[in-house]
Amino acid sequence: MTEKSAIRFEEAEHFKGIVLTAIGLSCGLLAFFIRSSPMLLTMLALYTLYLMTGDRYQWIYIWRRTFTRDMLGLKVLTKTMLTISFWERKGKSVVARWSEVAKWSPNKKAFVMGDRALTFREGDELSNRMAWYFKRQGFKSGEVIALFMETQPEYVFLWLGLAKMRVTTALVNSSLRGSQLIYCLRIAGCKAVVFGDEMIEAIREIQSEIPDIPIFQFNSPERLHSSILSDTTHLSAELLEMPSESFNEVEAAKPRDTLLYIYTSGTTGFPKAAVITNIRFLLIPLGVYSSAQLNTNDVIYDPLPLHHTAGGVLGAGQAIILGCTVVLRKKFSASNYWSDAAKYGCTATQYIGEICRYLLSVPPGPNDRAHRVRVIIGNGLRPQIWQEFVQRFGIKRVLEFYGATEGNSSLVNLDSKVGAIGFLSRMVSSIYPLMLVKCDEITGEIIRNSDGRCIRCGPHEPGVLLGKIDAKKAILTFSGYADKTATEKKMVRNVKNLGDVYFNTGDIMVMDHLGYFYFKDRTGDTFRWRGENVSTAEVEGIVSTLAGLKDAVVYGVKVPHVEGKAGMVAIADPDQKLDLTNLAKGLKTSLPPYARPLFMRIMPEPPLTATFKLKKKELMEQSFHLNIHEDPLFFLNQNTGEFVPLTQDVYDDIINGTIRL
Helix, strand or coil: CCHHHHHHHHHHHHHHHHHHHHHHHHHHHHHHHHCCCHHHHHHHHHHHHHHCCCCCCCHHHHHHHHHHHHHHHHHHHHHHHHHHHHHHHCCCCHHHHHHHHHHHCCCCEEEEECCEEEEHHHHHHHHHHHHHHHHHCCCCCCCEEEEECCCCCCHHHHHHHHHHCCCEEEECCCCCCHHHHHHHHHHCCEEEEEEEHHHHHHHHHHHHHCCCCCEEEECCHHHCCCCCCCCCEEHHHHHHCCCCCCCCCCCCCCCCCEEEEEECCCCCCCCCEEEEEHHHHHHHHHHHHHHCCCCCCCEEEECCCCCCHHHHHHHCHHHHCCCCEEEECCCCCCCCHHHHHHHCCCCEEEEECCHHHHHHHCCCCHHHCCCCCCEEEEECCCHHHHHHHHHHHCCCEEEEEECCCCCCCCEECCCCCCCCCEECCHHHCCCCCEEEECECCCCCCECECCCCCECECCCCCCEEEEEECCCCCHHHCCCCECCHHHHHHCEEECCCCCCCEEEEEEEEEEECCCCEEEEEEECCCCEEECCEEECHHHHHHHHHHHCCCCCEEEEEEECCCCCCEEEEEEEECCCCCCCHHHHHHHHHHHCCHHHCCCEEEEECCCCECCCCCECCHHHHHHCCCCCCCCCCEEEECCCCCCEEECCHHHHHHHHHCCCCC
């Protein structure tokens, strides 16, 4: 729903309220004068109060529309907070919670992938062997060991074993290579690396540059006797010699102790190692478990990488913390998503980023509804395809949420409101203090008033989301990154009062009158053209839909002698089926002139992060310059409204100002 249509809807609802008020007031007056039914007198009092509340957006009108939603939100928040508070008072860590869960049903499958599975008992034994081994190797509590491998059932139990001896594990993105891989090992201060045998080549490339870091190779059971990289330890074989009895050689971890480092995938620059404490790992799966109304009999489909929060904490945590069975897949496959869900009897599935769009791009088939999934959980379902998605795949409930790996500002869409990433109720505003504040959408700089305080946004006003940091409350903590400088950059001080501190999400959103939040853009992604702000996220959604659900990255590019930045779009078209004529026509009818991309780049493959987010940094640097790459470039002719090849002559005319934009 667009902002204008939302406002029209609100006005229609208000008009209906006014009519009802007039009727009620008439009945009430009649009842008063004829001294009849007390019920009519009550109606008079209520409707009179309604009229006295002022404009159409006052609290009684909003309460009438949001009461059911807000009560559900209050229930979920209260349940989560009380449980986390109880666990923290008891000094519970992830290892302590796991020791309870593993005893519930020891022969139940914890993780399933393909034809392999590990039960809760088998997983616990593997984690014990891991702890005993690294204890005997001389590693100490507080040290950091990197885990570098693709998804497999053993993955979680390897870091869980290290956690039993209070060693922090850095979950390194399995797609990293070369300098970025070395950077991630160094920034977290890793004392060793455990890598999967499928990562041999990546480790071999950097082995000579990390001579001070011991390397341990883990071969999965089906490849136990595969080759071993030189100068490494065959960890799989060593673990077989270790005892499987419970490990209790060190003092138990505390709730606020660091459990993991998870690297922010980001779309620009080097990854940052976000600190995941024990209490945060407990909180994330629990919050989703409560919000999705899951139970221990549920089977969760998690096709996301385990080195990321969505797959490795939110998804895998349903097994580790709540006792559900979690089905894994080494790499996401759009064509196998629903067949996997049906095969393993999944009742809940996960998505992230552009996954839902990829699922829609698969031709309809018998597996679309041959599943038992009642809720799909994730973030990134674009409003443009929301209704089509739930109708085609028969999804009863979409639990779209918003949250960052390291952040304290989470939102959840509990009632499947189309397009919303969550809501904030007045009932919990003091318990869970989030706020949208005005900012420069281009630079992301927060705007302050004459007193130096941030300015709260009104309904439908775009702003950056901030979350109050309160170390006393687990849900409001911000543990930051391994790099303390990066931590400080995410903190905003003196927001409402002198001395307060908030976490800056860096995301621009709008909130409607009912408290629903809608994602607009990342700060810095919005650009200004022809005196108007252009949201790249909004344009990407429209371009992708017009292009047949293809990947589309929108960004602003500087043109000489022209104020602002012109829009440019990079579209992945591996099959070379993009219809430029229809795309140009669609842009003309779907977007105002200032928001239409003037330049276009056709790419052979999508520029995606490991978490299915679209990269932009390199594309922005290359702009619409010729001869930097071999991808075809096009220009939107202002006279004909059609895309034409960006030849050297056209390029020169744009640079020289002969072609006016």
